Amino acid sequence: MRVQGFPWYNTLDMEETKIRNRVRSFERDVFEMPEMAADLGKGRTFFIHTYGCQANVRDGETLAGMLVNMGFTEAGDVDDADLVIFNTCAIRKAAEDHVFGEIGNLKHRKEQNPEKIFALCGCMAQMPAVVERIRTAYPQIDLVFGTHNLDRFPRLLQDFLDRRERTFAVESVPGSVIENLPVQRTSAYKAFVNIMYGCDKFCTYCIVPYTRGRERSRMMEDIVREIKEFKASGGKEVTLLGQNVNAYGKDLGMEDGFTDLLNACADTGIDRIRFYSSHPRDYTVSSIEAMRTRENIMPALHLPVQSGSNDVLRRMNRGYRIERFYELFDDMKARIPDMTFTTDLIVGFPDETDEQFEDTLKLVDYCKFDLAYTFIFSPREGTPAAGYADGIPMRVKKERLQTLNDRISLYARQKNQGYIGRELLVLCDGPSKKNPDTYAGYSEENKLVNFTGRNIQEGDFVKVEITDAKSYTLDGRAAERKGL
Ligand code: SF4
Structure with a gap:
């Protein structure tokens, strides 16, 4: 068995990751398929099981693109595939448990067909405790590679096939920007386009800065070229992707990079542009103005707020006060009255009081979101919030979630009823x-x-x-x- 990734393999350490993320230079390169890997898939099939967010979906499309370039063909399900990849999500414990359940079921398949290859990648592969559990208790998994190793996948697969030796490539590095990665899109009309990778925000509950590296932007010309090529092939809608798109270009020294990028993307003439996800901390009025004035930027904004309480926001390390969010909301509604507004909310953050939860309900009453994705706080091992004292019983958290969901559903229905006849x-x-x-x-x-x-x-x-x-x-x- 080969394990690549020391010294980061054994620890998930916030301070170390922050130091790592202070490194301001990272690799920029152009992907080239290794010659030896080019025919690897001839006569073989693959199936990718993707969990989680749009960034994972986009990674799955990149993996599929590489596999097709290697001569693999796509299978309809796990049973028909010679190579099965679990492209995982680590944002909540429930997602992780689900994947462990799925890969546990592979044991008998591996016994029946030892030639079948099972691989696991994505955010779970960047978590040392997860990797250790797979290494010791899930021998049916042959290859584990992290989000930082996506571009090395053909080489890793080739190595595995040459040696048939379990391989773990899970190092934690600041990250890289690799252009020219192959892609097999799931839709001919709608595309996810990465504009940046990683996150530097270190919200205390979130695992992403550890699993996806520091914020790093693609060059604007590379993004615009991808959109133009997609449009030329008949594409109609692109969603610009990043953990925090409003920070686009900061690492490239741009003052208002996201607004500049929005305008450059709008200039391509593609029918529809969306973006996901935003952060209140980096929001600029100029980007809202771009949404207002450019008719191919869609009037829909997803702006995660997480809580209506200043104390909870502070303990989450969100970097803004709730007054700032109210201001942003008012400003956006004044500029684009028809804009739809969605958010994310966490209930049951450690020791969240009744009053703090009421502050979240007040926010919902004020904003009347078109939709909100709501979650009970899920402690992620290694993050600061996982160590916070928490005296709130799960029963109370569940009741709060129900109350919140009922309220959101009420406003969502009211909002939607306003569209009848339009x-x-x-x-x-x-x-x-x-x-x-x-x-x-x-x-x-x-x-x-x-x-x-x-x-x-x-x-x-x-x-x-x-x-x-x-x-x-x-x-x-x-x-x-x-x-x-
Ligand atoms: S901004 Fe989003 S991705 Fe980044 S740490 Fe906070 S919740 Fe996680």
Whole structure:
């Protein structure tokens, strides 16, 4: 067995990671497929199981692109694949437990077919405790590689196949920016485009700065080129991805890099631009102005606030006071009244009092979010908040979550009912998963719309008259197809 990654392999240490992240230079390179790996996949199949956020989905597309370039073909499921990759998420314990359950089930498959290769990558692979558990208790996993080693995957796979020796490539480094990585996109019309990687914010509950390295931006010309190429191939919508897109370009010395990037992306003429995710700390009025003035930047903002209480925000190390969030919200609503506004909220942060939870409800009452992703605090080993004293019983946390969800659902439904009778422009994703007689797609405001119509294809823009509203979806009928 080979373990690469000392000295970081045995520890997840905040101070060490912060020191690591102070390194201001990191590798910029261009990916080239190693010659020896080019034919590795001939006659072999692969299946990638992706968990978690859009960054992981995008990583999964990169892995698929590499595998196709190596001659692999995609299998329909785990059973039909010669190589199975678990592309994992570490943001919450429940996600981690789920993956352990899945890989535990692989044991008998490996016994039946020892030639089958099982690999695990993504954020879990950057957590030393997880890696140690896999090393000692999950011998069916052949190859573990971290988020910092994505570009080395063909070489690691080739090494494994040459030696058939379990391999762990999990070093924690400041990170790199590697261009020209292959990609096999899951949609011909919608694309995730990484604009930056990593995060320097060190929220006390979050594992991401440890698993994804320091904030580092791609060069603007590389991002714009990717969007132009996607548009030229028929692409219609891009989502710019980063843990904190508002910090784009800071490491490149740009003053207002995200606004400059938004404008440069809008200049490509692609039909729709979205971005995910934002941070209140780095928000600039100029980026909201870009959203207001450029018609291909969609009027939908996801701005995670996490709590309505200043004390909780301070202990989370979020870097802003709640008054700042209220100000931002008012300013955005004044500039773009029709903009939809979504957020993330954590309940049951260690020792969160009733009053602090009430502050979160007050915030929800004020903002009436279109949607909020809500979570009970999940301690992540090695992060500061995992060591905070917490006297709040899980029963209370669950009750708070229910109260919060009921409130959010109420406002979401009210907001959605305001769309009844209006016409929204929807980019069709194809037949609805739940009902193949209807279509589904997202409006400019990022509302999920199920609608009836005829002869509509995935990738069509359709004007849809909204006839009904639920908390999280709208129903409607196609009024007219645009641009066909
Ligand atoms: S800004 Fe987001 S990704 Fe970064 S540490 Fe905070 S919660 Fe995690």
